[in-house]
Amino acid sequence: MSKRNQTILSEFILLGLPIQPEQQPLCYVLFLAMYLTTVLGNLLIIMLIYLDSHLHTPMYMFLSNLSFSDLCFSSVTMPKLLHDMQCQVPFIPYADCLTQMYFFLFFGDLESFLLVAMAYDRYVAICFPLHYTTIMSPKLCLSLVVLSWVLTTFHAMLHTLLMARLWFCEDNVIPHFFCDLSALLKLACSDTQVNELVILFIGGLVVVVPFLLILMSYSRILCSILRVPSSRGIRKAFSTCGSHLTVVSLFFGTIIGLYLCPSANNSAVKETVMAMMYTVVTPMLNPFIYSLRNRDIKGAFRKACCRKKIPFHM
Numbered sequence: 001m002s003k004r005n006q007t008i009l010s011e012f013i014l015l016g017l018p019i020q021p022e023q024q025p026l027c028y029v030l031f032l033a034m035y036l037t038t039v040l041g042n043l044l045i046i047m048l049i050y051l052d053s054h055l056h057t058p059m060y061m062f063l064s065n066l067s068f069s070d071l072c073f074s075s076v077t078m079p080k081l082l083h084d085m086q087c088q089v090p091f092i093p094y095a096d097c098l099t100q101m102y103f104f105l106f107f108g109d110l111e112s113f114l115l116v117a118m119a120y121d122r123y124v125a126i127c128f129p130l131h132y133t134t135i136m137s138p139k140l141c142l143s144l145v146v147l148s149w150v151l152t153t154f155h156a157m158l159h160t161l162l163m164a165r166l167w168f169c170e171d172n173v174i175p176h177f178f179c180d181l182s183a184l185l186k187l188a189c190s191d192t193q194v195n196e197l198v199i200l201f202i203g204g205l206v207v208v209v210p211f212l213l214i215l216m217s218y219s220r221i222l223c224s225i226l227r228v229p230s231s232r233g234i235r236k237a238f239s240t241c242g243s244h245l246t247v248v249s250l251f252f253g254t255i256i257g258l259y260l261c262p263s264a265n266n267s268a269v270k271e272t273v274m275a276m277m278y279t280v281v282t283p284m285l286n287p288f289i290y291s292l293r294n295r296d297i298k299g300a301f302r303k304a305c306c307r308k309k310i311p312f313h314m
C-alpha cells in the first residue's frame, strides 16, 4: 500500500434519511413527536414503577430497566438526527462517530439481554409458581441486570476498539442517519476481515443466543399451559406473555432481518427504513405495548393521577 495518500479523515458526513427536501419539515415534526413520545412514555413507566410499591417485583423491575434502556437507545441516534435535519452538511467528528457507535451497540444489546431476563422471569412465574419468590430473589434479579451490563460493555467495547484500529482515507460519506457499524466498515481503507469475522461470530452470538433463550422460555411456558389446560390459566398466561412476545418479535424480527439475512438487493433505503424501525419505532411502542394491556400499570397510573380517591376498580 502506498504511503503517499494515507491521509487520515477526521470527520464524516451523515447523509441522513433518503427523503426529498420538501418532505423534510413534515418528517422533522414527525420524528420530533416520536422522540418526545419515546422519552415521555418511558419516563412515565419508570416513574410509575418507582412510585408504586406494589410494582416492586422482578417483572416490573426488569420492565423499568427496559424502559431506561429504550430511552437511552433512542437518545443515541434521535437528537443527532433531528439536529442534522436542520443542517446543510451534517458533519460528525471521528471520535463522536465511534462514541455513538459504542452507545448504540451498548443499549441495543442491553435491551436484548433484558428481554431474556424478562422471559426467564415469566418462565419461572408460570412453570414454578410456588417457588417463584425463592427463585427470583432480589439478588438474582440484580445479578441478571449486572451481568447484562457487563456482557454488553464487553461486546460494545470489542467492536469499538476493532473499529478504532481501522483508518479511513477517501470516502467519508455515511449513507445512513447514524454511525452504523456496517456502514462504517464499508468506508474503511484498511483490511476489515477481522471486524467482519467478529461481527459474524460474536454479533451472531449476541443476537441468536438471547433469541433462542427467549424462544425456549416461551415454549416451556406454552407446554406447561397445555399440560393443564384451563381457560383461566390460558387467559392469564396470554395476558402476561402477549405483550412480551409482541416486543420480542418486533425487536428481533427487524434485527435478524437486517443483519443476519442480508439479501442481495439490500438497498440503502431499505436498510435505513429497517434501522428506523428498531431505533425509533420499537422504543416508542414498548411503553404502550406494556401499559395498554397491563392492569397493574393502568392501576398505578390512576393511583398516581388521583391520589386521594380510594380503591381503584376495573
Ligand SMILES: *[C@@H]1O[C@H](CO)[C@@H](O)[C@H](O)[C@H]1NC(C)=O
Binding pocket: 058, 061, 062, 064, 065, 068, 141, 142, 145
Ligand atoms: C433495574 O433492576 C435492578 C434489579 O432488579 C433494580 O435494582 C434497579 O432499580 C432497576 N433500575 C431501573 C432504572 O429501573
